[in-house]
Amino acid sequence: MHPYTTDMYEGMLAETIMLPGHNGEIINAYYARPLGPGPFPGVVLIHHMPGWDELYREFTRKFAHHGYLAISPNIYFRFGHGSPDDMSAKVRGSGGVPDVSVVGDIDASARYLKSLPLSNRKVGVFGTCSGGRQAFLGACRTKSFDAAVNCWGGNVVQPKEKLTPAQPVAPIDYTKDLSCPLLGLFGEEDKNPTPESVHQLEEELKKYGKNYEFHMYPGAGHGFFYYPSVSYRPEAAVDGWKKMFTFFEKNLETSGRGR
Amino acid sequence: MCTGIVETMEVSGSGKGPNGWFKLERVNVSYDHPSDAPLEHALNIDFVNQKESPSARVAVELSPESARKLVNTILTALSQANLSR
Numbered sequence: 001m002h003p004y005t006t007d008m009y010e011g012m013l014a015e016t017i018m019l020p021g022h023n024g025e026i027i028n029a030y031y032a033r034p035l036g037p038g039p040f041p042g043v044v045l046i047h048h049m050p051g052w053d054e055l056y057r058e059f060t061r062k063f064a065h066h067g068y069l070a071i072s073p074n075i076y077f078r079f080g081h082g083s084p085d086d087m088s089a090k091v092r093g094s095g096g097v098p099d100v101s102v103v104g105d106i107d108a109s110a111r112y113l114k115s116l117p118l119s120n121r122k123v124g125v126f127g128t129c130s131g132g133r134q135a136f137l138g139a140c141r142t143k144s145f146d147a148a149v150n151c152w153g154g155n156v157v158q159p160k161e162k163l164t165p166a167q168p169v170a171p172i173d174y175t176k177d178l179s180c181p182l183l184g185l186f187g188e189e190d191k192n193p194t195p196e197s198v199h200q201l202e203e204e205l206k207k208y209g210k211n212y213e214f215h216m217y218p219g220a221g222h223g224f225f226y227y228p229s230v231s232y233r234p235e236a237a238v239d240g241w242k243k244m245f246t247f248f249e250k251n252l253e254t255s256g257r258g259r
Numbered sequence: 260m261c262t263g264i265v266e267t268m269e270v271s272g273s274g275k276g277p278n279g280w281f282k283l284e285r286v287n288v289s290y291d292h293p294s295d296a297p298l299e300h301a302l303n304i305d306f307v308n309q310k311e312s313p314s315a316r317v318a319v320e321l322s323p324e325s326a327r328k329l330v331n332t333i334l335t336a337l338s339q340a341n342l343s344r
Contacts (some may be wrong), residue, residue, distance in 0.1 A: 049261055050292055082313035085294035089305045090313045092265055093287035105306070129261050154261035162263055191300075192261050222261065222299055223292070230297045 013033035014057075019073075019112050022104020027077040030057050031111060032064035034146045039120035041115035041252035044106050044145075045072040046127030046134045048223075049092070051084030052076060055101045055226065063126075066245055068252075069113050073105045098166040102134045110144035122146045122252040124180075126155065126244070129223060133171055139182065140174035147251035148197075149244055151181045152222050154192035157200050175204040181211040183247040185240045187220030187233070215243060262300065264290040274317035280309045281315045284308045293320035302326035 004010075014032035021027035030052075034040060043063045046058040052074045063070035075097055076087045079217035091097055110123045116127035124147040127135035132153025155162065182205070186198050193201075195216060205212045215238070217224065223231035225240060266288045274283045283306050293301035298320070306317040321329065 048292075051295055080313055085318075086313040086316055088294065089287070089303075089307070089316055090309075091307075091316060092289055092291065092303075093267060093285070093305060093307060095265075096263070155263060164263070167263075227297075231299050 010065075012061065014061050014064065019107045019108065021073060021077070022101045025078070027074055027105060029071050029073040031069075031071045033069045033118065034064055034067055034103075036093060038069075038118035040069045040118050041068050041120050041248065042069040042071070042110070042116075042123040042140075043248065043252075044109045044113070044123060044125045045070060046075065046102070046106060046125065046131030047072055048127070048129035048131050049088060050129075051088035053084035055228065059126075067117060068248070069111045069116060071113055073109045075102050075105050077105075087235045095164060096130075099134070099137060099168070103138050106134070106138045107142045107144050110142075114144075120253070124148065124248050124252050127151065128225060129153065130155075132156075132213045136178075136182065137171045137174065139180050140171065140177045143179045147181050147183070147248055148178075149185070149247065150229045151185045151225065151240070152187060152190055154190075154222075155179065156193060157197040172201055172204055175201070175210065176208045178205070178208070178210050181247070181251050182213070183244060184212065184214040185243065186214065186216050187222060187224050187236065188216050188218045189221040192222070213243075213247065215240070262289075264292045271307065274308075274315075276315050278314065281308050281311055283317075285308070291321075294318075296322070297321035298322060305324055 012034055016028055017031045018026050018028050045060055056072050060070045060072045076091050113123050114118055114121050124173050125135045125138050125145045126149040128151040132150040135148050136150045136156055136214050156171045186225050217236035220233040220236040224233040224236045226232055270283050270286045272283045273280050285307050287305045289303045301320040304319045308315045
């Protein structure tokens with residue numbers, strides 16, 4: 001957890017940057033980092049279906065506050081620009097963002113973080129909602145991550161009739177390729193993913209001997225971190241953040257952090 | 260997308276967005292997370308013109324009950340005008 005004491009100096013830089021994403025195409029991203037020489041571990045944040053919004057900027061700064069180089073790429077960049085809700089509607093009406101470009105963008109974001117002189121060369125990936133699904137997918141389809149957090153990612157278990165040109169393969173089918181430890185946070189009342197589909201993913205992880213840790217919160221549904229919405233569940237959210245920082249600390253941090 | 264439930268169709272007519280009236284070309288109907296309605300999932304209707312900017316959109320986010328009532332109300336109004344077909 002953040003080693004905060006009231007007598008310490010603390011500072012952060014947070015800004016929008018441009019970087020090469022999937023196929024080297026330039027995209028934008030929100031980047032936040034603690035001031036100080038590092039070395040710092042990194043986290044790639046994959047925004048949720050409602051868009052590259054204020055909440056994800058807050059999450060990005062939260063990771064910087066806890067001592068991480070944090071980057072949230074705009075995975076909707078190729079669809080144009082407008083308010084986050086207009087862009088979310090456009091992407092939804094266009095059949096969704098293609099898995100291949102998301103994986104390319106988050107892979108490129110991880111490489112960007114590792115290239116920085118402040119980096120300890122360890123990077124995790126975190127996503128909620130559709131971003132949770134994509135975090136799992138990215139951890140299976142690349143070897144760029146040292147830890148992955150899937151928060152209530154729906155459609156990891158995806159029946160054939162729900163596959164689309166943008167999402168042609170169910171992420172669960174890539175489980176054998178999972179390349180790092182996985183933390184999963186889920187709500188017992190969620191309809192997507194249901195507890196049954198979370199169990200199905202867990203069985204697949206066991207089958208391939210993967211390192212994973214799942215937590216299912218009673219009384220919570222989908223999106224229990226989202227304090228502006230009706231889905232917010234404070235107790236589950238506080239515990240979920242704690243579990244996530246403990247997990248990242250264990251898998252990403254090395255000694256001698258310079259903050 | 261979390262539910263992935265989206266239906267689309269072409270429409271003709273006009274919609275009023277933040278920059279005034281624009282020609283409608285398409286409607287996207289989804290059951291997914293709303294941006295504003297205090298619901299975990301909503302029936303979202305986006306009337307759009309894809310040739311214009313993403314803000315060329317008339318959006319509503321309805322509870323499933325409200326959406327069903329809307330469908331019936333539209334059909335009732337059309338039947339009164341003898342335009343049901």
